[in-house]
Amino acid sequence: MFPNKRFIVGGLFALVILALTACATQVPSGTTQIVQQTVVVPQTAVVRETVIATPAPAAGGTFRLAIPSDITDFDPGLTTLVEFQTMKMGGLWNTLYTWDENLQMKPDLAESWEVVDPQTVIFHIRPGVKFHTGRELTAQDVKWTFEWMIKEGKVYARELGSIVGAAEAAKDKSLDVTGIEVLDDHTIQVKLTAPNVPWLSSIYPIPILDKETIADISTKPVGTGPFKFKEWIPNDRVVLERFDDYWEEGKPYLDRVELRVIPNQATAIANLKAGEVDAMLILDASQAATFTGNRDFQVENVPSTDLIMVHTVIDSNPVLQDVHARRALAYCLDKDTINRTVFFGLGQEQWSPIPSSFWAFNPEIDAQGYPFSVEKAKEELAQSKTPDGFDITYTANAGIQASQDVGAIWKSCLDQIGINMNIEVLESAAWLEKWFGYDYQLLYNSGPLPPDPQRGFTTFFTPQVEGTPRYAKVGWKNPAMYELMIKAATTVDQAERQKYYDELQKMTIEEVAPIIYIQQNPTLGVASSKVHGFDSFNSLRLLDWSNLWLDQ
Amino acid sequence: MGVYILRRLVHLIPILLVISAMVFVLTRLTPGDPALMKMGAQATLPENREALERLRAEMGLDKPIVLQYFIWLGNAATGNLGNSYWSGRPVMDLILGRMPATLQLMVTTIILSLVISVPISIIAALRPGSLLDKGLMLFSVMGQAVPIFWLGLALILLFAVQWRILPASGYVPFAEDPLESIRRSLLPAIVLSTREIAIFTKFLRSELIDVLNQDYIRSATAKGLTQTIVVRRHAMKNSLIPFITVVGLEVGALLSGVVIVEQVFGWSGVGWLSVQAVLNRDYTLVQASVLIVCAIFVFVNLFVDILYFYLNPRLRESLSQTST
Numbered sequence: 001m002f003p004n005k006r007f008i009v010g011g012l013f014a015l016v017i018l019a020l021t022a023c024a025t026q027v028p029s030g031t032t033q034i035v036q037q038t039v040v041v042p043q044t045a046v047v048r049e050t051v052i053a054t055p056a057p058a059a060g061g062t063f064r065l066a067i068p069s070d071i072t073d074f075d076p077g078l079t080t081l082v083e084f085q086t087m088k089m090g091g092l093w094n095t096l097y098t099w100d101e102n103l104q105m106k107p108d109l110a111e112s113w114e115v116v117d118p119q120t121v122i123f124h125i126r127p128g129v130k131f132h133t134g135r136e137l138t139a140q141d142v143k144w145t146f147e148w149m150i151k152e153g154k155v156y157a158r159e160l161g162s163i164v165g166a167a168e169a170a171k172d173k174s175l176d177v178t179g180i181e182v183l184d185d186h187t188i189q190v191k192l193t194a195p196n197v198p199w200l201s202s203i204y205p206i207p208i209l210d211k212e213t214i215a216d217i218s219t220k221p222v223g224t225g226p227f228k229f230k231e232w233i234p235n236d237r238v239v240l241e242r243f244d245d246y247w248e249e250g251k252p253y254l255d256r257v258e259l260r261v262i263p264n265q266a267t268a269i270a271n272l273k274a275g276e277v278d279a280m281l282i283l284d285a286s287q288a289a290t291f292t293g294n295r296d297f298q299v300e301n302v303p304s305t306d307l308i309m310v311h312t313v314i315d316s317n318p319v320l321q322d323v324h325a326r327r328a329l330a331y332c333l334d335k336d337t338i339n340r341t342v343f344f345g346l347g348q349e350q351w352s353p354i355p356s357s358f359w360a361f362n363p364e365i366d367a368q369g370y371p372f373s374v375e376k377a378k379e380e381l382a383q384s385k386t387p388d389g390f391d392i393t394y395t396a397n398a399g400i401q402a403s404q405d406v407g408a409i410w411k412s413c414l415d416q417i418g419i420n421m422n423i424e425v426l427e428s429a430a431w432l433e434k435w436f437g438y439d440y441q442l443l444y445n446s447g448p449l450p451p452d453p454q455r456g457f458t459t460f461f462t463p464q465v466e467g468t469p470r471y472a473k474v475g476w477k478n479p480a481m482y483e484l485m486i487k488a489a490t491t492v493d494q495a496e497r498q499k500y501y502d503e504l505q506k507m508t509i510e511e512v513a514p515i516i517y518i519q520q521n522p523t524l525g526v527a528s529s530k531v532h533g534f535d536s537f538n539s540l541r542l543l544d545w546s547n548l549w550l551d552q
Numbered sequence: 553m554g555v556y557i558l559r560r561l562v563h564l565i566p567i568l569l570v571i572s573a574m575v576f577v578l579t580r581l582t583p584g585d586p587a588l589m590k591m592g593a594q595a596t597l598p599e600n601r602e603a604l605e606r607l608r609a610e611m612g613l614d615k616p617i618v619l620q621y622f623i624w625l626g627n628a629a630t631g632n633l634g635n636s637y638w639s640g641r642p643v644m645d646l647i648l649g650r651m652p653a654t655l656q657l658m659v660t661t662i663i664l665s666l667v668i669s670v671p672i673s674i675i676a677a678l679r680p681g682s683l684l685d686k687g688l689m690l691f692s693v694m695g696q697a698v699p700i701f702w703l704g705l706a707l708i709l710l711f712a713v714q715w716r717i718l719p720a721s722g723y724v725p726f727a728e729d730p731l732e733s734i735r736r737s738l739l740p741a742i743v744l745s746t747r748e749i750a751i752f753t754k755f756l757r758s759e760l761i762d763v764l765n766q767d768y769i770r771s772a773t774a775k776g777l778t779q780t781i782v783v784r785r786h787a788m789k790n791s792l793i794p795f796i797t798v799v800g801l802e803v804g805a806l807l808s809g810v811v812i813v814e815q816v817f818g819w820s821g822v823g824w825l826s827v828q829a830v831l832n833r834d835y836t837l838v839q840a841s842v843l844i845v846c847a848i849f850v851f852v853n854l855f856v857d858i859l860y861f862y863l864n865p866r867l868r869e870s871l872s873q874t875s876t
Contacts (some may be wrong), residue, residue, distance in 0.1 A: 069828075072639040153603070234649070235820030236722065262721055262818040266705050271720040275710040429584030429833050436588050 041111025057532065061550040062256040064277040066268040070235045070261045074221040075208050091240050091257055091545055093207030094224035096123055100304065101538045103357055103451045105201075109137070109208055109224065118195030118490050125186040129247045130227040131210045139188040145179045145191075145209045150177060159202045162193045165183070195490035197497070201452035217534075226252035226546040235261055246546065253533075253549035272297070272526065278550070279527035279534060281541045285344045286401075288524050298534060299526045301346055303357030305539045306448040306521035307456070308347075308402070310394075312514050313438055319392070320441070324384035326512040329442075330370040331377035332413035339519055342405040346522035351506040353449075353456030355520060357539065358454035360501040371510055378417045383393070387419025395435075395443040399428040403444035406518065446521045448540060453501050457485050460515055461508070481507050553861070560854050567769030567850060572628070576621050577840045579835045586611055586637045586833040591754060599720075611637055624839070634836035637828070643840040647822060653723045654821035656733070657813070658806055660741040661748060662799070669752035674783060675754070677760035684715070688753060695750025700809055704743045704816035711739060721818035728799055740817040744809050755798050759791040766790075793863050817820045 067296040069417040076093065096110040110123040129137040149156045150166045153171045161165055164179025178189040202361055213222040221229050226248070228238035238259040244251055260277055269287060271277045283299070291297045312320050319325050335349045347442075351369030370376070374538045381387060394410070396403035407423040414421045426434065434440050449455050461481060481504060488500035508515075523541070527534040536544035587607040627634060676685040676852050678850065683806050694728050712720035726733040763769060764787055772782045811823035818824075822841055829837035861867050 018607050235824065260722070261817075263819075263824065264816050264818065267708060267721050267816055267818055270705070270713050271706040274713070274716055274720045276722075278718055426583070428831060429589055430582075432588055433583055436585075 004413055016168065016360070023193060041223050050129055057549040058552045059253050059549070060249060060255050060552060062258055063254050063548055064258045064260055064532065064548060065280070066262045066271060066277045066280045068232070068261075068263055068265070068268070068282060071238060071259075073218045074229075074232075075154075075217050076209070076221075077149055077152065077156065078265075091227045091259075092221050092225045092229060093209070093280070094129070094225055095204055095207055097204060098544075099204065099451055099538055099540055099542060100544075101536050103303070103305070103540075104536060105204075109142075115197070115200065115492060116189075118197050118492055119192040120189065121200055122187060123188045126187065127186055129224050130245045130331050131224050132222045132243055133210060133213060134245065135212065137208065137224055138185045139182045140185075141211065142188050142208055143177075143182050143208070144211045146180055147177050148209065148211070149206065150216070154204050156203070157281050159199070159206070162192045162194070162196055162199055165191050166551040167191075197492055198452040198454035198458075198489055201450050202455070204450065227254075227257050230256075237261065248546050251546040253547070254545075257545070264522045265417075267367075272528065275528070278531050279525065281525045281537065281543070283524040283526050285346045285522045285524065286341075288346065288526070289344055293528055296373070296529055297369055297526055298529055298531070299524060300535065300537045302523050302525075302537060302539050304347070304520040304523040305355045305357060305449075305451060306446055306523055307350055307353065307355060308406070308444070308446040308521050310518065311435070311440065311443045311445055311460075311517045312516065313440060314514055317441055318514070319390045320388055322384045322386070323513070324380045325386060325390070326516070327370060328377045328380040328384060328417065328419065329414070330512045330516055331373050331380060332410060332417065332419070333370070333516070333518065334372040334409055334413060335519060336372065337514045338406055341409070343519070344400050346518040346524070349519050350517045351461070351509045352517060353460070353508060354453045354501060354505060355449065355456075355539075358451060360498055362498075362502050362505055364510070365502055365505045368506070370512070372413075374413055374416055377413065381417055381419070389420065390424065393422045393441045395431065395440045396423060396425045397431040397444060398425050399431075400444070400446075406444060408531075442516075451540070453497075454485070456480075456490055457504055458489075461485065461504075477512070478507070553858075557854070557858065562855070564847070564850055568847065571846050572625070572839065572843055573621065573840050576624065577617070579833075579838050580617055580620075582833070584833045585613075586835055587613065589833050590637060609862065624836075633840040636829075636834055638832045638834045638837070643837045645721045646825060646837065647841055647844055650820060650822045651826050652725065653819060654814070654823060655809055656726060656742055657737055657744065657804070657810060657819060657821060660734075660737050661744040661806060662803075663753055664741050665745040665748035666799075669749045669756060671754050672749075673756035673760060674788075676757045678779070678783070679762060680761055685757075688757075691752045692750040695746045698746065700743055700747070700812045702812060703746060703817055704740070707739050707743060708816075723814075723819045723821070740813045740819055743816075744813050746807060747809065751802060752795070752799070756791060756795050759794055760787055763787045763790050789807065789863070793860060796856055796859055800853050804853045807845055807849065 013434075015199065058315070074092075094109045096108060098106050098108045098112070100106045107126075109129060111126045112124045114122045115388055116122060125142060126140050131137060146160050146163070147169065149159050150163075150170050153170065157166075159352060160177075161170070163177055165175065165177045166179065169175045169177045181189045181191070183189055207223060209217070210222045213220070216222075218234070224247070226243055226246045228243045230239040230241045232238050240257040240259075242255050246252060260271075262271060262277070265280075265282075265287060268277065268280055269290065272280060288299055288301070291299050312326070314320055332466070337349050339345055348356060349369070350356070351366050352361075354366075356363065356366075356380070380388070381389065394407045397406050397447065398404075403424070404425055407421070411421045411423060431443075435443055435445065451458075461478070483505050484500050484507075488497050488504070491497050491500070508517075523539040525534070525537040525541070532549045532551075533544060533547040536542075536547060585608075590822055591604055593605060605614075612620055614624070624634065635641060636643050636646055639646070672688055676688045681687055710721045711718040718728045719736050722736055724736050762781075764783075769782060769786055772786050773779075773820075777785075808824075810821065811827055813819065814821045814823035815827060822845065826838065826841040826845075828834070829841060
């Protein structure tokens with residue numbers, strides 16, 4: 001008996017659609033000459049395989065970068081959004097110093113700096129730097145920018161608040177910040193209220209602004225960067241063009257930079273493959289696989305400072321006050337499965353708040369974590385005050401698929417030992433409200449850290465000021481740990497600091513509170529192989545814009 | 553007729569009032585805090601708690617919800633729908649700035665849908681049960697079933713990545729570059745019109761089959777009129793009346809499709825703006841965009857009703873009798 005005609009027509013139609021879609025996934029091989037190819041490896045190290053010698057940089061061309069959302073305001077003191085950082089760091093403005101691809105400090109507007117003592121830093125400002133208006137930058141501009149940020153309560157006011165006189169000037173705007181002293185046109189000294197060695201690493205994102213054009217900064221930004229502002233077409237693109245008077249001789253190589261707003265990542269990838277954009281600085285691990293083996297593109301998988309973690313609230317939860325219950329939870333985290341299935345093997349396990357790319361990371365201590373073991377989880381639970389198990393809620397973010405997947409993998413083990421985990425998936429704004437209100441038991445989170453070991457501890461492990469919601473709700477009080485943090489922050493000698501961080505690493509692993517660390521969040525960027533200099537991409541999603549050039 | 557239009561416009565006021573109250577309550581019942589969203593990670597710091605409260609007060613969120621509503625309503629009555637919490641700019645400026653992009657996409661979609669669906673409905677209706685008719689009906693079912701975002705990405709892969717004949721995304725204003733503007737609107741309009749073509753075809757085909765079986769059509773054919781004249785002068789005219797109502801109602805569905813398509817194609821219209829507003833809990837912008845979209849829907853339906861009068865002589869007659 002012959003099948004019904006309707007089924008034949010339907011079947012053929014479906015086959016045509018499938019065939020067309022399958023064809024579309026095969027990216028045609030381009031004619032671009034491959035000069036340097038970056039290979040994604042399942043660790044956080046970057047391996048670059050040079051196929052043919054790198055030719056001399058070619059001048060000219062437009063570099064088009066896909067960004068996921070538009071700029072709402074060009075004032076750099078309003079947001080720390082990644083896409084804004086990207087533009088700020090290389091395109092429009094310069095900062096005192098920046099970070100290279102290996103997260104080493106690299107001079108920018110400051111040619112050099114001296115840490116005189118744990119509370120004094122002197123910056124030597126580069127001569128011959130001009131603003132896009134043609135005016136020369138001096139140490140006075142650095143002072144003015146810092147004071148403006150403090151007095152206007154901008155996002156960096158917290159970091160700058162450690163400077164002598166900052167608190168007073170924030171209250172009375174007529175006052176000078178006395179801790180900032182201009183020694184001469186190209187030298188500036190900053191004095192802090194207390195010894196704070198990591199302070200220097202916290203000010204890297206602050207761009208130096210032009211006081212004469214500050215009134216128009218929201219729509220017509222002026223900086224000293226390699227590219228000057230040309231136009232902004234809301235929700236479409238930001239166009240920057242070459243600044244001919246840039247201080248680096250012969251740079252930048254590019255004529256023009258376009259930041260194109262493409263909200264959907266799959267569409268941005270299609271644009272990249274269609275040759276309509278040249279690069280993306282944000283790429284999910286799941287999407288990186290679509291570039292595997294494709295020589296028309298270079299994928300950068302760099303040592304990440306972005307840690308994936310689960311926050312706990314201790315005080316309001318008697319069960320979690322017991323370290324054995326927390327260890328039972330930790331033993332049930334199958335990190336190998338999480339990395340392989342959720343992050344496509346692109347991340348690296350972590351048990352402490354110091355990412356492996358930081359100088360203070362001690363791999364031997366981090367290895368003393370809790371390797372996945374159902375048996376050990378059962379043993380820890382048996383020693384706890386709740387040997388028969390307990391109910392717990394895990395809060396995931398609907399906007400981050402990985403948060404839900406991690407919860408599901410975790411739950412499959414916890415079910416076996418009698419811990420009943422309820423996975424609550426909340427839309428981003430609702431998730432944020434829970435997180436800021438400390439209204440959770442276990443909450444998935446991730447975020448990049450500035451490249452200094454101190455920040456991972458001060459952000460989440462500082463005993464909070466009495467009377468604040470975090471003190472009342474998270475309830476993390478460990479005076480010994482706090483003492484070590486103070487010592488680490490006030491010691492200039494790196495070898496000595498290392499000892500304190502070793503001890504701190506050990507304590508966070510032993511206590512597994514108030515945070516359970518999971519792994520590094522892969523930091524991935526992708527560019528067409530015709531883009532050169534893209535290997536300056538680092539885990540802070542910074543690029544050395546003046547060094548970028550394109551095959552002509 | 554003028555009285556009728558005026559009456560319908562007066563009806564718009566309670567409709568918008570009810571919608572505004574509903575949107576107002578719903579946005580505030582949704583978990584999430586606009587002040588937290590705006591401050592971001594800074595809000596977690598204990599020293600910023602005061603600043604957070606200050607921001608809430610600036611946004612007017614510290615007042616009781618009923619009072620907030622009446623303050624908003626009072627401003628709205630004077631034409632001031634407020635400023636965006638997120639960007640600080642007047643919401644009307646933001647919406648009107650994005651409106652041309654959305655209207656262009658909608659008009660292109662409607663034109664494309666009509667140009668394709670009307671002829672294929674006629675072909676299918678003239679040969680009901682034929683292989684062609686069945687094929688068109690299969691397309692109709694699939695057109696309604698295929699998710700818009702999937703179709704959008706599949707077409708981008710085909711037309712932009714594989715064949716490189718159309719751009720993958722982005723909006724160019726018509727006034728700036730008409731040819732490029734049309735090129736860019738083609739893919740999103742094709743995606744949006746797939747569903748519309750399916751619905752229009754299914755509806756118009758069954759209407760036409762129904763009308764073509766009426767006695768007066770048989771009389772017209774018996775009189776010796778050609779098939780083209782019978783369909784054009786007699787069958788289509790009568791089928792168009794209910795069809796136009798469906799087209800009007802579909803504008804509402806199109807508005808929801810626009811929200812997804814604009815995201816997929818990076819099309820900077822009102823849909824994209826609204827999604828961002830919801831995600832950022834930008835209450836004022838959500839309220840204003842929902843109100844304006846509702847008003848558009850009501851106006852389109854009013855226009856359809858007016859058209860209905862012109863197409864249906866019996867209604868025109870009854871209206872003139874009522875007027876006298």
